[in-house]
Amino acid sequence: xxxxxxxxxxxxxxxxxxxxxxxxxxxxxxxxxxxxxxxxxxxxxxxxxxxxxxxxxxxxxxxxxxxxxxxxxxxxxxxxxxxxxxxxxxxxxxxxxxxxxxxxxxxxxxxxxxxxxxxxxxxxxxxxxxxxxxxxxxxxxxxxxxxxxxxxxxxxxxxxxxxxxxxxxxxxxxxxxxxxxxxxxxxxxxxxxxxxxxxxxxxxxxxxxxxxxxxxxxxxxxxxxxxxxxxxxxxxxxxxxxxxxxxxxxxxxxxxxxxxxxxxxxxxxxxxxxxxxxxxxxxxxxxxxxxxxxxxxxxxxxxxxxxxxxxxxxxxxxxxxxxxxxxxxxxxxxxxxxxxxxxxxxxxxxxxxxxxxxxxxxxxxxxxxxxxxxxxxxxxxxxxxx
Numbered sequence: 001x002x003x004x005x006x007x008x009x010x011x012x013x014x015x016x017x018x019x020x021x022x023x024x025x026x027x028x029x030x031x032x033x034x035x036x037x038x039x040x041x042x043x044x045x046x047x048x049x050x051x052x053x054x055x056x057x058x059x060x061x062x063x064x065x066x067x068x069x070x071x072x073x074x075x076x077x078x079x080x081x082x083x084x085x086x087x088x089x090x091x092x093x094x095x096x097x098x099x100x101x102x103x104x105x106x107x108x109x110x111x112x113x114x115x116x117x118x119x120x121x122x123x124x125x126x127x128x129x130x131x132x133x134x135x136x137x138x139x140x141x142x143x144x145x146x147x148x149x150x151x152x153x154x155x156x157x158x159x160x161x162x163x164x165x166x167x168x169x170x171x172x173x174x175x176x177x178x179x180x181x182x183x184x185x186x187x188x189x190x191x192x193x194x195x196x197x198x199x200x201x202x203x204x205x206x207x208x209x210x211x212x213x214x215x216x217x218x219x220x221x222x223x224x225x226x227x228x229x230x231x232x233x234x235x236x237x238x239x240x241x242x243x244x245x246x247x248x249x250x251x252x253x254x255x256x257x258x259x260x261x262x263x264x265x266x267x268x269x270x271x272x273x274x275x276x277x278x279x280x281x282x283x284x285x286x287x288x289x290x291x292x293x294x295x296x297x298x299x300x301x302x303x304x305x306x307x308x309x310x311x312x313x314x315x316x317x318x319x320x321x322x323x324x325x326x327x328x329x330x331x332x333x334x335x336x337x338x339x340x341x342x343x344x345x346x347x348x349x350x351x352x353x354x355x356x357x358x359x360x361x362x363x364x365x366x367x368x369x370x371x372x373x374x375x376x377x378x379x380x381x382x383x384x385x386x
Contacts, residue, residue: 036092036093037090037091037092037093037098037133037136038090038091038093039088039089039090039099039136039137039139039140040088040089040091040140041086041087041088041089041140041144042086042087042088042089043084043085043086044074044075044078044084044085044086047074047085047086047087048075050071050087050089050097051071051072053097054071054087054089054097054100054127055070055071055072056097057097057098057099057100057127057129058070058071058100058127059273061127061129063273063274064272064273064274064275064310064311065272065273065274065275066123066270066272066273066275066277066313067248067251067252067270067271067272067275067277068118068121068122068123068124068270068272068277068279069123069124069127069272070248070272071087071100071102072247072248073102073118073121073124074087074102074104074118075243075247076240076243076244076247077104077118077119077120079239079243080237080239080240080242080243080244081104081119081120081236081237081240081383082383083104083105083106083119083383084104084105084107085102085103085104085105086102086103086104086105086115086144087100087101087102087103088100088101088103088137088140088141088144089101090128090133090136090137098128098129098130098133099126099127099128099129099130099133099134099136099137100126100127100128100137101117101125101126101127101137101138101140101141101155102117102118102124103115103116103117103118103141103144104116104117104118104119105148105150106119106383106384106385106386107384108381108383108384108385109384110381110384111384111385111386112150112151113148113149113150113151114150114151114152114153114154114386115141115144115145115148115150115152115153115154116153116154116156116386117141117154117155117156118156119385119386120236120240120279121156121279122156122175122277122279122313122315122316122337123156123157123158123175123337124155124156125155125156125157125161125340126138126155126157126161134161134163135161135163138155138161138163138165138166138342139163139165141153141155141342142163142165142166142342145342145344146344149344149345150344151343151344151345152341152342152343152344153165153341153342153344154339154340154341154386155339155340155341156337156339157337157338157339157340158175158335158336158337158338159336159338160338160340161340165342166340166341166342167341167342167343168340168341168343169338169339169340169341170338170339170340170341171336171337171338171339172318172319173316173317173318173319173337174316174317174319174324174334174335174336174337175313175314175315175316175334175335175336175337176313176314176315176316176317176324176327176328176332176333176334176335177311177312177313177314177332177333177335178301178311178312178314178330178331178332178333179310179311179333180301180304180305180309180310180311180312181305182305183305184302184305184306187301187302187305190331191330191331192329192331194329195294195329195330198291198294199291199294199295199298201290201291201294202290202291202292202294202295203295205259205290205291205292206259207257207258207259207264207265207290207292207295208257208258209255209256209257209295209296209299210255210256210257210258211253211254211255211303212253212254212256213245213249213252213253213254214242214245214246216254216255216256216266217238217241217242217245217254219256219258219263219266220241220254220256220263220266220267220268221238221241222263222266223256223263223264223265223266223282223283223284224266224280224282225371225374225375225378226282226284226371227282227283227284227285228282228374228378229366229367229369229371229374230285230367231367232362232363232364232366232367233363233366233382234366234374234377234378234379234381234382234385235374235375235378235379235382236280236378236379236382236383237378237379237383238379239379240379241254241268241280244268244270248270251270251271251272252268252269252270252271253268253269253271253303254266254267254268254269255267255269255296255299255300255303257283257292257295257296259287259292264283264284264286264287264290264292265281265282265283265284265287265292265293265295265296266281266282266283266296267280267281267282267296267300268280268281269300269303269304271304271307271309274309274310274311275309275310275311275312275313276300276303276304276307276309276311276312276313277312277313277315278300278312278313278314278315279315281293281296281297281300283296297330300312301330312332314327314330314332315327316337319334
């Protein structure tokens with residue numbers, strides 16, 4: 001019932017520096033003067049007024065920025081999942097934003113209390129103009145974790161931040177990403193012949209492809225709920241996806257494949273700055289022989305190319321797993337995913353792994369439940385899983 005995450009590796013880190021920074025690197029500040037900065041925590045709804053500054057910082061941080069790093073996810077998680085959300089911000093003496101760290105307080109009687117950046121998403125964490133700012137953001141987040149008495153602070157980084165509070169790293173999963181060509185024709189030619197044959201097979205099945213947003217949400221959720229039940233995992237509630245589509249009307253969209261009127265495969269696609277990602281995709285196992293999933297992913301990739309994106313992100317997978325091999329066949333290459341932890345009060349980051357014997361019976365039970373019941377219970381359970 002829990003998204004897989006294996007036992008993290010222990011690592012050592014360097015101590016943080018002080019509260020002065022020489023402003024000469026990436027970001028809006030470009031002079032060589034030494035700048036004093038302060039770090040503070042914003043909570044909802046006070047953080048609403050800071051979104052423009054944080055969005056500008058995120059978009060200046062790198063050439064390619066996934067939509068999953070947009071600050072507005074804090075509003076989505078608060079509204080759709082009921083999480084208490086925070087943002088740690090570092091500013092200069094003139095009020096200029098130098099760093100930003102979004103956080104969600106995840107709490108349930110069943111699993112416990114966690115501080116995460118951010119749940120549901122594969123990548124997030126610290127965005128900062130300078131290493132010194134990174135240090136201050138993590139220091140304040142670790143302090144907040146202790147104030148909230150959580151089991152651990154989880155930062156879903158790609159590049160690790162060296163900090164003595166982050167004593168555990170989980171690196172067993174990797175991001176699978178494909179550098180996209182300039183045209184759909186070049187995309188097709190780059191596929192392995194086996195992949196092309198599977199796509200052609202699905203095309204012969206006369207499945208229809210539909211693009212949209214809220215009007216396709218019911219079909220999308222029908223496929224997702226059935227697929228998650230079969231996997232033994234609780235499904236997120238429909239309000240989460242409705243909130244994503246409403247918050248990002250020009251950057252989030254749904255694709256649905258139908259056999260007649262029956263939805264058989266569906267995915268949520270997020271278009272960021274140069275990078276497209278697919279955080280949620282499902283297909284009905286009864287349609288595996290028709291290769292419906294292959295046809296859907298071909299259209300996802302084509303859509304990203306048509307929008308002029310440079311990279312397609314398939315999401316995280318464990319090396320050697322079935323999902324890893326599925327993504328690799330499209331030409332995707334692995335990229336590091338370093339989830340870092342600050343453990344509080346004797347907790348350990350591996351406690352939420354599905355291989356934990358504590359959860360195996362629950363997974364098997366969940367797979368036997370009727371889909372209508374999992375649609376009722378799933379959202380209540382999954383909102384408490386970090």
